Amino acid sequence: MSELLHVFALATALVGAGSLILIPRGVGLPEVAAGALMFIGMADAMTLSLLPPVVWFAVMLPAALALAARCRSPRGSEASAGAGSAVLTGHLALGLVSTAALILLMTTIAPDAVSAPGTVAAPDAHAHGGGAMMPQVMAGAFGLGAILLGAIALRTERSWGHRLHHATMASSTVAMSAIVIL
Structure with missing residues (x-):
């Protein structure tokens, strides 16, 4: 099940x-770079793991x-007025934060998920009282937040390119959240 969720995400x-590239009015380079960064970070974290998850977090945050800041600054919003929307830029910024956090949270489940039968778990892999479910709670919050923000963005945006981006970004975040929860 986890492999299917990885592929779907x-x-x-x-x-x-x-x-983002196909949106008719065009999107600024920072937005395209943010989308590419999220995909590359997810692909690396879920497949090869060339960089540790904490490095992806340190780059994405x-x-x-x-x-x-570009979305909020007066000069940045003037520059991006013809390039896209503040909703899209804000959604991408939040997407970077949630992707970075979920990449870190996925590593909290890795020892149990990949340990073969008969292997010994790492010394720090035991439950820690009340905080043992914290990764799952946080992942659930990210998943529900992605659904909520995606629905708001779908109602706000009129372009099909924007809507496609918001829907796929939300479903990718929900899939990553499900990987941590399950």
């Missing part, structure tokens, strides 16, 4: 990143902050 992230 990557496929929808790829469609979402690709749809400042990128999200820069994108959000």
Whole structure:
């Protein structure tokens, strides 16, 4: 089941990143770069793991902050007025934050998911009282937040390219959340 969710999350992230290029009015380079960064980070974290998840978090979080600052600054909003919407830019910034956090949360389940029968679990793999369910609770919050923000964005945007991007981004986030929860 987890493998299917990984494939689904990557496929929808790829469609979402690709749809940014196809939006009729065009999207700014920072937005396209954010979509590509999310897909590349997810692909690496779910397949090869060339970079540790904490590095992806350290790259995605400042990128999200820069994108959000661009959306909020008067000069940045003038520059992006013809390039896209503030809803899209804000949604991408939040997407970077949730993707970075979910990549970290997926590593909290990795030892149990990949340990073969007869192997010994890592010393820190035991439950820690009341906080043992925290990764699943956080992942659930990210998944529900993605559904809520995606629905708001779908109602706000009129372009089919925008709608496709918001729907695929939300479904990718929900799939990543389900990987952590299940």
